[in-house]
């Protein structure tokens with residue numbers, strides 16, 4: 001099935017929009033200026049649960065420049081949908097503190113901001129419940145987990161197997177709420193022309209935003225155009241329209257002028273999604289030789305009262321290791337909290353922290369090297385579905401990583417390596433991410449001057465999508481990348497799946513290849529003789545993807561970390577991080593390395609810093625900016641490298657690729673925590689690895 | 697209030713709100729959208745520009761204080777059509793992904809290299825009385841006011857290291 005020849009695919013092409021980005025010419029959503037525009041600043045709820053009694057609109061209308069203040073009491077009605085988060089200003093109810101409940105529109109940003117600050121809102125507050133705990137009485141079993149996995153799975157008799165297992169690991173791990181925090185805050189510029197709406201939006205999927213927004217305003221999708229050529233990161237938080245998009249469109253319609261709206265960094269902690277906190281119990285039963293007999297992984301998570309988002313935390317456990325007896329479960333509780341959503345590798349990322357920490361504990365219990373323990377439990381086929389793996393090279397990643405990292409002769413004894421004030425340790429963890437592919441459409445056009453234009457509503461949120469699609473198109477068209485212009489980031493282009501689930505290249509690339517193949521065939525038939533208007537071919541991959549053979553398709557990797565823990569302060573520093581991945585063919589080694597390293601950097605950040613703290617008294621996240629929510633800075637990231645093993649998998653797509661956007665963050669935190677244990681003898685089961693947890 | 701703003705050697709006589717930040721003036725009034733707003737609170741560095749050659753977070757500077765100062769933004773770094781060596785280096789080393797932190801990283805590194813050339817020590821400089829040596833540790837320390845959520849730090853450090861030599 002791999003059909004694309006490697007000529008330009010596989011080469012380290014510089015990003016095609018690189019010059020635009022380094023000269024400041026690349027325009028992001030908020031940087032569009034339709035004539036006659038006005039500014040909107042939304043207002044957030046100051047209670048965690050209750051009702052809005054009244055909003056003093058008239059008072060703010062007195063302020064200079066203010067054009068409108070909109071809330072439930074005077075907002076136009078939207079067409080009801082099943083997405084309660086998007087039903088902005090359609091109810092008096094407040095579902096969580098920080099929810100958008102009103103918006104002020106003014107001539108300038110300063111005027112709108114001032115008036116929004118002064119807007120008086122009267123509430124009837126009710127008691128709130130915002131604390132996640134595994135024994136919460138309202139824990140329930142959701143129908144399915146994101147995006148469409150079974151909630152629970154069970155094979156064999158795990159309970160009995162655990163009881164009789166010679167070696168047992170039974171531990172509870174927890175991960176905090178984390179916020180995506182892309183550097184570009186979410187923003188939209190909305191402009192109506194009659195019944196037609198244009199949105200300059202910061203989104204991971206222009207087609208999806210169009211399809212979601214249009215029905216809310218009772219207009220056909222063709223009336224909505226979403227433009228987003230450059231997106232300043234998303235990491236899942238820009239996967240679908242968040243409430244701010246609807247507010248911008250609603251306000252623009254209400255005032256009859258184009259509206260600019262940017263979510264502030266502080267607001268992002270309530271209204272643009274986050275990674276749910278998790279509590280996970282992992283039980284591993286094994287023989288003395290480390291061979292697993294039972295794996296049980298139970299996860300407890302939260303969602304808001306208005307939207308069910310059930311993260312697939314234990315799904316990686318379903319495919320990682322062989323064991324005859326196994327169970328995975330997910331339980332959810334609906335609290336008065338903001339709605340969680342996707343954050344880079346939702347499910348796999350927190351789930352693998354727990355599983356891979358538990359594997360390290362098992363290695364110690366069995367006195368087996370942790371690399372060897374994982375190799376010993378390698379399954380022949382998908383351990384739950386029984387399906388063959390399309391390819392699986394975890395063992396190769398572990399071996400290559402161990403060799404490069406200098407793992408051989410590692411003394412397993414914890415807490416014995418000192419360098420000045422530091423205790424030094426090393427750790428390993430596996431990583432994995434599923435291979436998804438979604439239907440998309442594309443067109444390819446040949447021009448008389450020998451150049452080509454390829455069109456698809458894909459998104460480049462920093463992944464390098466525009467660049468790799470250029471390479472893929474060039475090879476399929478038998479030309480060079482400088483002859484190909486790839487147009488993306490506009491819902492007016494052929495519809496495409498979103499930039500999420502690490503499926504961009506696979507989904508869009510398939511459509512691009514098929515459109516380009518059809519064009520080449522057409523050109524060959526005409527012997528290269530082009531009509532004046534050029535020639536265009538299109539493709540829709542719905543059928544091809546629907547017909548794909550059932551196989552277990554996953555990427556794998558191994559992460560190795562070396563840490564130093566300061567014996568005086570308890571501070572942990574990651575001294576070295578190495579990731580080795582098996583992710584099919586790599587289209588562009590330069591941008592791929594950046595993707596892997598970017599994921600690992602975020603994983604390091606997760607291990608040591610990231611934590612959104614719930615304020616139980618007021619019911620929202622307490623640390624709401626980048627001074628209080630710490631993400632890794634330059635000085636935190638020292639020696640970090642990503643490599644990959646050759647992987648030729650014919651069962652994927654015409655390019656032979658697996659996704660690489662998310663796997664880099666999976667397993668990193670476990671590798672660091674395992675290294676911290678090796679350094680200090682202290683097992684941190686509750687992220688992040690703060691110094692107070694290490695000082696005893 | 698009326699001010700005379702000099703940006704990338706262009707003169708802009710403009711009227712601004714006294715509450716207006718330099719960042720908002722550049723972006724909303726002058727269409728110089730290279731400077732980015734990542735936090736508006738001086739916590740991310742995306743808005744970094746050079747004021748009289750020194751790096752400044754433009755979200756923390758009020759425009760009314762900028763009369764008579766020479767401001768350089770990312771749009772002013774290149775020499776005509778020839779990119780600044782750091783701009784070229786960022787492309788070569790793939791020192792960005794989404795590109796949103798990039799204008800700030802670039803202005804910050806230009807300012808940082810000037811500080812370095814002037815012999816300013818940093819907290820990681822081993823001997824503050826001697827001229828500092830531009831190693832990776834120095835670059836990392838001095839660039840830590842510019843966050844990159846895409847995690848391009850190692851490539852940023854490599855690009856700056858090459859340009860700084």
Ligand code: FES
Nearest residue numbers: 736738740741755
């Ligand atoms: S926008 Fe100025 S520091 Fe973040």
Ligand code: FES
Nearest residue numbers: 793797844845846
């Ligand atoms: S390149 Fe995206 S934040 Fe730095």
